[in-house]
Amino acid sequence: MSYQVIARKYRPQIFDEVAGQRLIIDTLKNAVLNKRVAHGYIFSGGRGVGKTTTARILAKSLNCIKGPTVSPCGECPSCLEIAQGNSVDVFEIDAASNRGIDEIRELRENVRYLPARDPYKVFIIDEAHMLTTEAFNALLKTLEEPPPRSLFVLCTTEAHKLPTTIQSRCQHFSFRLLDYSEIRERLEWVLNKEQIEADEGALSAVAEAAEGSLRDALSLLDQAIASSGKRLEESHVRQLLGVVPSQVLVELVEAIDAGNTRQVLETVDRLSTEGYELNHFCGEFTRYIRNLAVAKSCGSKSPLLQLAESERAHLARLTERFSEEDLARFFQILIRAEGEMRYALNPRFQLELALLKMAHVRKLTPIEKLLGGLRGSQPAEDPKAGAKSPERFASPSVSSEKRTQPPPQPVRSAPARPANDHARSGPIASTAAEVNERATAPVPISQETLDPRLDKIKTLAFGQSKLLSSCLDPVTGWRFENGEVRFLFSKNSSWAVDFLSAREQQEKLRSVCAEALGQPVKICVTLEDQEGAGPRVRSSARERAESDQGVEAIIKKFQCTLVDVIDLSRE
Ligand SMILES: Nc1ncnc2c1ncn2[C@@H]1O[C@H](COP(=O)(O)OP(=O)(O)OP(=O)(O)O)[C@@H](O)[C@H]1O
Ligand SMILES: [Mg+2]
Numbered sequence: 214m215s216y217q218v219i220a221r222k223y224r225p226q227i228f229d230e231v232a233g234q235r236l237i238i239d240t241l242k243n244a245v246l247n248k249r250v251a252h253g254y255i256f257s258g259g260r261g262v263g264k265t266t267t268a269r270i271l272a273k274s275l276n277c278i279k280g281p282t283v284s285p286c287g288e289c290p291s292c293l294e295i296a297q298g299n300s301v302d303v304f305e306i307d308a309a310s311n312r313g314i315d316e317i318r319e320l321r322e323n324v325r326y327l328p329a330r331d332p333y334k335v336f337i338i339d340e341a342h343m344l345t346t347e348a349f350n351a352l353l354k355t356l357e358e359p360p361p362r363s364l365f366v367l368c369t370t371e372a373h374k375l376p377t378t379i380q381s382r383c384q385h386f387s388f389r390l391l392d393y394s395e396i397r398e399r400l401e402w403v404l405n406k407e408q409i410e411a412d413e414g415a416l417s418a419v420a421e422a423a424e425g426s427l428r429d430a431l432s433l434l435d436q437a438i439a440s441s442g443k444r445l446e447e448s449h450v451r452q453l454l455g456v457v458p459s460q461v462l463v464e465l466v467e468a469i470d471a472g473n474t475r476q477v478l479e480t481v482d483r484l485s486t487e488g489y490e491l492n493h494f495c496g497e498f499t500r501y502i503r504n505l506a507v508a509k510s511c512g513s514k515s516p517l518l519q520l521a522e523s524e525r526a527h528l529a530r531l532t533e534r535f536s537e538e539d540l541a542r543f544f545q546i547l548i549r550a551e552g553e554m555r556y557a558l559n560p561r562f563q564l565e566l567a568l569l570k571m572a573h574v575r576k577l578t579p580i581e582k583l584l585g586g587l588r589g590s591q592p593a594e595d596p597k598a599g600a601k602s603p604e605r606f607a608s609p610s611v612s613s614e615k616r617t618q619p620p621p622q623p624v625r626s627a628p629a630r631p632a633n634d635h636a637r638s639g640p641i642a643s644t645a646a647e648v649n650e651r652a653t654a655p656v657p658i659s660q661e662t663l664d665p666r667l668d669k670i671k672t673l674a675f676g677q678s679k680l681l682s683s684c685l686d687p688v689t690g691w692r693f694e695n696g697e698v699r700f701l702f703s704k705n706s707s708w709a710v711d712f713l714s715a716r717e718q719q720e721k722l723r724s725v726c727a728e729a730l731g732q733p734v735k736i737c738v739t740l741e742d743q744e745g746a747g748p749r750v751r752s753s754a755r756e757r758a759e760s761d762q763g764v765e766a767i768i769k770k771f772q773c774t775l776v777d778v779i780d781l782s783r784e
């Protein structure tokens with residue numbers, strides 16, 4: 214007799230043999246017993262979880278010579294034919310193969326006649342979501358006025374793609390992915406029947422790799438038996454399935470915990486040279502981290518864990534090293550990486566990046582916390598500023614000032630570089646903005662060489678627009694400090710300040726000044742009395758920043774220095 218694959222050989226033949234899906238099975242059994250079977254059912258759920266199997270059992274229950282019964286005999290012609298898929302009254306239609314147009318047309322013809330032999334005509338439509346609109350319409354008509362003694366079971370992995378008109382005429386059962394323990398139990402049962410021995414670890418490797426699909430589990434088992442014979446060993450099975458040894462996962466977690474990036478990268482390299490599929494590995498590692506997160510939240514005995522008993526103690530020990538937040542973050546990083554790796558030209562980089570992030574992420578946590586704390590201790594601020602935390606802590610002047618309404622004559626404008634982010638810090642990794650800024654750091658220009666440049670600015674401004682240059686005529690003083698050009702105007706020239714406050718004019722003035730000074734600059738136009746005692750103004754903003762507790766806390770925490778202070782309250 215030819216070899217029959219395990220999944221087919223052990224396909225459940227009665228309701229009670231179906232693993233998991235208890236609620237669905239009980240409901241269907243009741244319907245059969247009480248003769249309240251509906252005309253249309255939708256069986257939805259992942260691949261290989263028992264949809265088609267259950268549909269066939271339902272057909273048998275109705276058509277068995279002893280039926281309707283919840284335990285069909287399995288021996289009568291109906292039972293035998295249904296199991297073999299060649300019953301005269303049970304039709305299996307694969308909507309995926311030719312999208313079902315002909316079949317549904319045929320079905321509409323067919324359905325008008327009573328069953329040839331059995332009590333019911335049963336139509337099992339697999340991959341029902343693939344039917345064409347025409348086919349759906351034809352089906353809908355049939356479901357609207359179902360012929361007596363007919364039953365439709367639509368099996369699909371994507372129920373949401375079924376038209377609502379169809380959905381509303383059927384009873385819908387969602388089959389769920391099987392638990393790790395349900396799969397394991399079933400594997401053990403099959404191995405027992407086949408008289409094959411297996412290591413704990415070999416079994417869990419198969420059960421884990423199946424990811425909730427019993428068909429996958431059984432197919433993997435088939436492969437393992439084919440290559441190992443009567444005894445399945447963990448190392449062999451893992452190798453066969455391309456699953457890394459669990460020790461690798463443990464060591465990787467330990468390396469991440471220790472922040473040992475070298476080991477992290479070397480692990481990836483080793484997996485790659487040994488021929489492991491990195492996308493697949495990422496999935497495995499995600500599952501492992503997920504288990505850690507579950508164990509942390511629900512304890513290492515939780516049924517939510519997809520893991521062998523023997524590995525749980527180890528897992529419990531590992532969870533002690535991490536907080537729930539750490540694990541949630543790891544989980545998030547990996548899930549994102551998994552998605553990105555699918556489309557990446559070089560998935561290895563994505564994986565490396567993800568693992569490096571994991572190794573570093575805990576160092577960054579205190580910064581977030583610190584910022585959170587600082588934020589909490591401060592008066593109401595611009596919520597937009599709060600959302601961009603790295604910028605906020607780098608901009609001490611924001612927190613040193615109560616933000617007041619912008620005066621009608623703004624004194625700041627168009628910064629040539631990010632206006633904030635002025636605090637320098639050692640231990641924090643440079644942000645792109647920081648690096649960028651360093652490259653364009655202001656070059657000091659002495660006062661002697663400065664004055665002649667005002668003429669140049671005026672000349673260039675004249676070239677831009679006459680009005681712009683005439684606005685510069687009443688300038689009573691100007692300074693260039695920390696990359697900022699500050700023009701002072703007497704009180705009776707507020708018209709010029711007003712004019713230069715317009716965004717467009719500021720931009721023109723900024724580019725003119727940048728050209729004259731040979732570097733990117735920021736622009737500030739100010740009326741004299743706003744400046745108070747002239748040059749002291751900047752130092753006073755600085756003084757306020759320096760005496761601010763929040764700023765002080767940041768400087769202390771990050772061991773950084775205050776480079777520049779910008780008075781945003783004047784913006
Ligand atoms: N819940 C289950 N209990 C027992 N065996 C199952 C179960 N689910 C799947 N199997 C096994 O997997 C095989 C395939 O199952 P089935 O054809 O019912 O899957 P399906 O849900 O229809 O999947 P697909 O969406 O791929 O068609 C069966 O032959 C059986 O051996
Ligand atoms: Mg199926």
Ligand SMILES: [Zn+2]
Nearest residue numbers: 277286289292
């Ligand atoms: Zn029977």
